[in-house]
Amino acid sequence: MGWVKQVGLLVLRAALVAGGVVLATFVLLQLVPGDVATSLLGSRATPEAVAELRQQLGLDLPWYARFGTFVTDLFTGGGESLVNGVPVGELISARAGVTLGIVALAVLFAVVISTALAVVAAANHDRWADQVVRLISTSTLAIPAFLVGMLLILLFGVQLRWFPVGGNTDGIRSLVLPSLTAALAIVPVLTRSLRVQLLEVAGGDFVAAARSAGFSNARVTFAYLLPNAAIPALTLVGLNVAYLVGGTFVVEKVFAIPGLGALMFDSISARDVPVIQGIVVYTAILVVVVNLVTDALVRLIDPRRRTRGSRRTARRDAAGAAGRGTTAGAAEMRSGVSA
Amino acid sequence: MTRASHRTPRRRRIRVAAPVAALAAGVLLLSGCAAGSDATSPSGAAGEPVEGGEITYARLSQEISSLDPQAETLTTANAYTLDKIFDTLYAIDTDGQLQPSLATGYTTSDDGLVWTFTLEDGVTFSDGSAFDSADVVYSIQRHLDTPGALPLAAPITDVTAVDASTVQITLSEPYTPLLWELSIFSSSILPDDLAGESADTFFDAPIGTGPFTVGEWNKSTGDFTLVKNDAYRVEGLPYLDTVHLTTVDDDNQLVQQVESGQAQIVDDVPIASVEQLEGNSAVGVQSVGSWNSDIVFFNTTSELFSDRSVRRAVAQAVDRTALTEATTFGTATPATTFIASTINYSDQDADVLQYDVDAAQAELASSSHPDGGAVTLLVDGGSQSRDQQAQIIQSSLAEIGLDVSIESVDNATFWTRFPAGDYDFALTTTIADTGDPDNVSSWQVDGNGPTQSFHTFYDNDEVNQLVVDGRTTPDGDDRAAIYAQIQEIVAQDSPSLPLAYISEIKATSSKLHGLELIPNGTVRLENVWIEQ
Numbered sequence: 001m002g003w004v005k006q007v008g009l010l011v012l013r014a015a016l017v018a019g020g021v022v023l024a025t026f027v028l029l030q031l032v033p034g035d036v037a038t039s040l041l042g043s044r045a046t047p048e049a050v051a052e053l054r055q056q057l058g059l060d061l062p063w064y065a066r067f068g069t070f071v072t073d074l075f076t077g078g079g080e081s082l083v084n085g086v087p088v089g090e091l092i093s094a095r096a097g098v099t100l101g102i103v104a105l106a107v108l109f110a111v112v113i114s115t116a117l118a119v120v121a122a123a124n125h126d127r128w129a130d131q132v133v134r135l136i137s138t139s140t141l142a143i144p145a146f147l148v149g150m151l152l153i154l155l156f157g158v159q160l161r162w163f164p165v166g167g168n169t170d171g172i173r174s175l176v177l178p179s180l181t182a183a184l185a186i187v188p189v190l191t192r193s194l195r196v197q198l199l200e201v202a203g204g205d206f207v208a209a210a211r212s213a214g215f216s217n218a219r220v221t222f223a224y225l226l227p228n229a230a231i232p233a234l235t236l237v238g239l240n241v242a243y244l245v246g247g248t249f250v251v252e253k254v255f256a257i258p259g260l261g262a263l264m265f266d267s268i269s270a271r272d273v274p275v276i277q278g279i280v281v282y283t284a285i286l287v288v289v290v291n292l293v294t295d296a297l298v299r300l301i302d303p304r305r306r307t308r309g310s311r312r313t314a315r316r317d318a319a320g321a322a323g324r325g326t327t328a329g330a331a332e333m334r335s336g337v338s339a
Numbered sequence: 340m341t342r343a344s345h346r347t348p349r350r351r352r353i354r355v356a357a358p359v360a361a362l363a364a365g366v367l368l369l370s371g372c373a374a375g376s377d378a379t380s381p382s383g384a385a386g387e388p389v390e391g392g393e394i395t396y397a398r399l400s401q402e403i404s405s406l407d408p409q410a411e412t413l414t415t416a417n418a419y420t421l422d423k424i425f426d427t428l429y430a431i432d433t434d435g436q437l438q439p440s441l442a443t444g445y446t447t448s449d450d451g452l453v454w455t456f457t458l459e460d461g462v463t464f465s466d467g468s469a470f471d472s473a474d475v476v477y478s479i480q481r482h483l484d485t486p487g488a489l490p491l492a493a494p495i496t497d498v499t500a501v502d503a504s505t506v507q508i509t510l511s512e513p514y515t516p517l518l519w520e521l522s523i524f525s526s527s528i529l530p531d532d533l534a535g536e537s538a539d540t541f542f543d544a545p546i547g548t549g550p551f552t553v554g555e556w557n558k559s560t561g562d563f564t565l566v567k568n569d570a571y572r573v574e575g576l577p578y579l580d581t582v583h584l585t586t587v588d589d590d591n592q593l594v595q596q597v598e599s600g601q602a603q604i605v606d607d608v609p610i611a612s613v614e615q616l617e618g619n620s621a622v623g624v625q626s627v628g629s630w631n632s633d634i635v636f637f638n639t640t641s642e643l644f645s646d647r648s649v650r651r652a653v654a655q656a657v658d659r660t661a662l663t664e665a666t667t668f669g670t671a672t673p674a675t676t677f678i679a680s681t682i683n684y685s686d687q688d689a690d691v692l693q694y695d696v697d698a699a700q701a702e703l704a705s706s707s708h709p710d711g712g713a714v715t716l717l718v719d720g721g722s723q724s725r726d727q728q729a730q731i732i733q734s735s736l737a738e739i740g741l742d743v744s745i746e747s748v749d750n751a752t753f754w755t756r757f758p759a760g761d762y763d764f765a766l767t768t769t770i771a772d773t774g775d776p777d778n779v780s781s782w783q784v785d786g787n788g789p790t791q792s793f794h795t796f797y798d799n800d801e802v803n804q805l806v807v808d809g810r811t812t813p814d815g816d817d818r819a820a821i822y823a824q825i826q827e828i829v830a831q832d833s834p835s836l837p838l839a840y841i842s843e844i845k846a847t848s849s850k851l852h853g854l855e856l857i858p859n860g861t862v863r864l865e866n867v868w869i870e871q
Contacts, residue, residue, distance in 0.1 A: 034751030038758075040412045043770055044488050045754045046789045053411045083412070084404035086558045094559030150591060158599045165595040167585060256397075256587040256596070258561050265588055266401060271751050 014288040021284040025277050026070055035059050036082045036271045057082050070277060079274040081267075088278035091263060096282070098168050099259035102179050102248050105172075107237065109183035110190055110244075114233075117187070118194035119221060125199060133195070137188035145247055149181040149254035166256035178248070178255045185247050186240045193236050197229035204228070231302045238294025242287040388853065388868040393581035394603035396864075397596050402561040402586050406553070407542045408527040409487035418524040419861045420584060423565055424465075425527030425547040428456060428475065429518050433627065435681055435774045435858035437518055441470070441528055441548065451513035451813065458504040464530050465552040465568045472500035477531040479508070489525035489772065492781070493517050513811040515818065519773035550577040550865035561586055571865070578853070578868035594846070597622055603848040603869065604862070610670050610724060616846050626844040627856040628681045630771035630779075632674055633728060635716075635836040640796045641763045643714055643741075648706035650833040653764075654692040655699035657735045663839040666727040670844060674837035676826040677783055681840065681858050684776045684822035691830040699739050711740030717756060719767035720747035728838060729766055758794045768841065769793070772859065776822045777810045784829050797834030 037053040038045050054060045058069065073079030073088070080087050121133035140148075156177060157165030163177050164170045201207065202225060210224050249261030256262070260279055267275040400416040408421055430440035442456045462470040479498045482491050493516075497509040508517070520526065528548065533541040544553050550573075554566035565582040585602070587593050590609040596602035598619060608616065608624065616622045637644040637653075644650050663673040678685040703711060718729045726747055733743040748756070757765050771779045781788045785806045786798030802825055809821040829835075843860050853866035 032752070034749070034753075034755040036751075038754040039751035040414060041488065042414075042750065042754050043767070044413070045758050047758065048789075049411065049488065050758070056411065084402070084558050090559045094557070153592075153595050158595055161599060165599040165601055166587070166592045167596070167601065169601075253588050254592065256585075256589060256592045258586075262588055269749060269751065270401060 010292055014285070014292070017288055018281055018284050021280055022071070022074065022277065025280045026067060029271070029273055029276065030063065032271070034271055036273070039270045040083065070273070073274055074277070074281065079278075081275050082272050083267075083270050083275075088274050091275060092260065092278055092282055095258065095260045095263050098175070098257060099245075099248055099252065099261060101172075101175050102182060102251070102257070102259065103241065103244055105175055105179035106182035106186075106244055106248065107241065109180055110186050110240075111237065113183065114187045114190035114194055115226070117191045118198055118229075119226070121191070121195045122198035122202065122225075123217075123221070130195075133191065137191045140184060141188040145181055145185045145250055146254045148184050149178070149251055152177045152181055153255070166254075168257050168259070174257070178251045178257055181254070182244055182247050182251045186237075186244060189240065190233055190236060194229055194233045197232055198225055201225050201228045227301070231298060234301065235294060235298055238291055238297075241290040241294075245283055245287060386870075388578050388866075389871055390575070390578050390868070391580050392578075392869045392871065393583065394579060394848075394851065394867070394869055395583045395585060395596075395601065396604040397585045397587045397593055397602040397606070399587055399590055399593055399605075399607040403556070403563050403584070404558075405542060406545050407487075407538060408525045408529070409482055409485040411488050413488035413525060415860065416586070420563070420565075421527060421545075422524050422549070422861055423551045423582075423864060424545055424549045424553065425529065426549050427522050427524075427526050427528060429522045431522050431774065431857050431859060433855050433857060433863075435630065437522055437774075440522075441475070445518070451515075451811075452510045454508045454510070454517060455501070456506045456508070458506065459572065460504060462548055462572045463570045464534075464546045464548055465570050466534070466546045467570055468530065468534070468546075470528075470530075470548055471503045472506045473531040474528055475506045476500050478527065478529045481529065482526060487525055489523055491520060491526070493520050513813070515810060515813055516773060516775040516777045519775040519778070523772050548572065551582065554581065565864075573865065577865040579864065582864060597846045597848065600848060603851045604854060604867075605846050606862075608844045608846045610668050610844065613668060613670060613844060621849050623847050623849045623851070624844065625847065625854060625856055626670060626842040627858055628672070628679075629841055629843040629858050629860060630679055630681055630774060631768055631843075631860070632677070632679050632840050633671075633725060633766070633768050633838045634674070634677065635732065635764055635766050635838060636757075636793055636795045637764045637797075637834055637836070638760055638762050638795060639792075639798075639834055640760060641714075643708055643712050644764060646707045647832060648702050649708055650836075651692060651831075652699045652703035652706065652739055653736060653741070654833045654836050655695050655702060656739045656741075657732055657836065657838075658694040659838055660694070662728055662731045662735075665731065666724045667839055667841065671839040671841040674840050676830055677835055677837050678776050678779055678822065678826055679771065679837075679840045682771060682774050682776055682779060684819050686823045686826045689823060689826045689830055691827075692833065696738060703739050703741075711742065713742040713744070714763040715744050715746050717753065717762040717765040718745060718747040719753040719757075719765070720749055722768070725766055725768070732766070758790070760794060760796065765794075766838075770860070774858065776825075777806070780806045780809060780822070780825060783835065784825065792834055795834045797832065799828065799832060802828055802832075 035054070036057060037050045037059060041049050041053065058066070069079070081091060117133045117137065121130045124130045153165045156162045164174050168174045207220060207224055210220050248259070249264055252259045252261030253265055260283070263275065264279050266272070267279070398416065398419075401414055403416050403420050404414065405412055405417055406421045406424065408425065410417070426441045428440060428442040429437045432438045441459050441462065443459055445454055445456045447454050456475070458472060458475065464470060476498050479495070483495060493514045494511040495508055496511050499507050501507050510517070530546050534546055543556065546552070550568055550571045551565035552568045554564035556563050563584040565584065567577055567580050571577065587596065590607070590612070593605045593607065594609065594612045594616065597605045597616070598621070600621065613624055617624050637650050639645055660673040663671050672680065675687055675691045676685060676689050680687055703709065716729055716732060718725055720726065729745045729747065733745055736743050753767065756762055757767070769779070769783070782790055783793045784797060784802050786792050786803050788806070792798065805821050805825045809818060809825065812818045812821060843856055843858070845854065845856060845862065847854055848869070850870040851867060852870070853868055855863035855866060857863065
């Protein structure tokens with residue numbers, strides 16, 4: 001399959017997903033009772049006031065006319081918020097930064113924490129350290145993100161005052177606790193997957209060969225074990241980004257972060273349809289793109305999945321490439337790793 | 340010419356100063372929660388006010404969407420912001436009574452049709468231009484032309500400037516609550532012709548006579564800052580330079596922000612957290628009895644509740660005192676009549692139906708549905724206390740044979756189904772805009788009113804007439820008698836079941852002083868100062 005055709009198919013797939021999302025959003029919003037007029041007027045919702053506001057906002061049009069506006073809006077930058085008249089594109093770009101910041105930081109936290117836990121667990125297979133890691137990853141899986149968030153707020157925000165309890169007023173310090181909360185939601189899954197992969201790879205011939213060549217434990221772990229075990233985990237990270245974006249929306253509420261999640265909650269409760277559809281489509285595209293990038297990364301790391309390219313020996317190459325990046329970390333970790 | 344009094348002898352006022360809820364007739368109810376030493380009297384012992392400084396004021400609300408007082412979207416977030424920027428002719432004080440603001444006083448003609456207001460001298464708008472009668476005429480005329488979410492109900496036929504500091508309002512018939520109506524957010528005084536700007540431009544950075552002006556307002560991110568109006572008419576006020584208004588979606592976060600010192604004022608403190616906050620020496624809790632009530636409304640066109648006896652049975656089957664105590668932790672008082680005890684002419688001695696399960700059973704047995712039946716309680720969700728109240732009502736009514744299912748829905752859904760009559764009975768919190776009983780009466784019990792007795796479709800000719808009489812009768816004993824009669828008839832007919840008169844509760848940093856809580860839910864910030 002040609003390169004252009006492959007990309008074309010991926011783009012087509014992404015477009016179909018986005019189209020499905022748009023349609024589903026519109027249908028779901030039609031099924032939800034209430035509209036922006038009743039939401040904004042609340043207890044002031046006299047029939048006259050509601051009728052007037054509906055007419056002002058074009059909500060009195062039949063469904064096909066509104067679907068027409070809905071689709072046109074998508075192709076012309078998203079229309080305007082029914083609540084404050086700001087263009088949807090502006091609203092989203094003003095809020096997306098902080099949400100993306102949380103997602104990126106959360107991925108970083110998740111990767112670092114789960115790698116550390118998995119290495120410790122695998123290196124101490126079936127000993128107490130392994131049991132502890134397994135216990136932690138099973139039990140944290142059962143704790144909802146908002147609870148973790150509140151506990152972090154109470155400890156680091158209210159008691160220790162190391163980080164702000166919420167809001168986005170303090171640069172990256174504002175994002176640390178929310179990112180950590182979002183990360184902790186996927187750490188158990190990543191840790192367990194990575195640990196199992198590490199144990200599996202540890203039985204491989206090339207590992208035995210490396211050990212018999214007299215390489216240190218750390219070198220074996222970081223140059224041979226991790227890069228090979230990382231491939232399924234990386235796919236898992238990619239798949240979890242969708243979950244992470246959704247999780248970030250909840251986390252934003254707990255931390256009062258004025259990001260896309262907060263905008264989404266407000267827009268849903270206000271039935272601000274153009275903004276809801278804008279965020280949904282934007283998020284869908286984001287998730288599709290992240291999945292594409294993950295796909296590409298996996299191909300890059302795993303030579304078996306390269307359809308064309310270098311002829312160099314597969315495992316050594318991948319292991320070497322990834323291993324170089326972690327040499328410094330390996331030195332620090334040396335004492336802690338003993339297989 | 341007579342000068343009408345807006346105070347009334349029969350008015351009873353309740354201030355819920357954290358531990359003590361003073362019930363009418365002198366009964367003191369002691370509740371469980373501990374005293375905040377500075378509750379309702381924030382300033383004083385803390386020393387001399389300090390000028391300058393900035394605070395963060397976190398509110399549990401939607402973001403500010405418009406500062407136009409005549410917008411259809413006059414949400415609480417908008418209303419409680421624009422009242423810092425604009426003044427009204429009369430203003431509501433911390434006791435829920437009217438005080439002159441931009442007006443210094445008024446007189447009325449003997450027939451009550453011509454009201455003449457004298458205006459404060461030497462007032463300037465925040466851009467330095469002078470305030471005079473033309474601004475008042477323009478603002479009232481704009482409100483008449485663009486009714487917005489809170490239209491002027493007063494039958495105004497003419498507004499004219501007599502001279503630069505005198506304005507005359509002419510009515511087609513007497514209208515006693517006029518001053519109250521001129522004190523609502525929607526009656527804010529704008530500069531004449533919006534200072535020559537279009538409404539869109541003007542309300543993005545409005546010019547007013549209030550203590551603050553808009554500093555920064557980013558509609559995309561929601562960042563909003565109020566800054567001191569240097570031209571404010573009271574010398575030396577406001578003390579603060581800057582107030583950051585932030586929106587918080589989550590009430591735990593609200594509590595945490597004030598506990599950590601990140602916010603200096605937080606609105607809408609969840610009642611379950613009041614005790615925790617009062618135990619924190621870095622935080623002060625203030626409350627004031629509000630004009631708002633938690634009320635159950637009956638759809639008087641529904642199968643069961645079209646029968647007066649069924650409604651009366653429900654009213655007698657619910658122990659409101661226990662319900663209020665259990666769900667509001669002593670921050671509210673059990674309700675009697677639909678006119679909250681904080682509102683003028685509330686008659687707390689009215690003959691209302693009392694909690695009596697035997698009487699409730701007897702009443703139901705005499706109704707058209709002696710064996711009870713199944714009904715759905717529609718709840719305006721998102722409030723822990725209302726959801727708990729619904730559960731208590733459910734179990735209370737099970738005892739008399741009414742099988743209640745609870746449907747707790749979000750705000751937009753509730754305000755779609757409730758006005759459409761798509762409910763059996765419904766639980767919500769009502770908001771009164773004024774301390775005059777006409778406001779709550781026209782909304783809740785007037786079958787010819789704008790909401791058909793607040794969507795209950797209750798339509799009692801006698802009550803309808805009394806509401807009109809109350810609106811046109813001058814303040815005094817006659818007016819008191821009218822509202823006493825309305826409250827008694829309504830209590831006996833039970834188109835609604837008032838549960839609790841609730842409080843406005845705010846928490847502040849203990850370094851913050853001078854915050855004034857107003858019973859309509861807003862706060863005054865001009866006297867607020869912060870210890871350095």
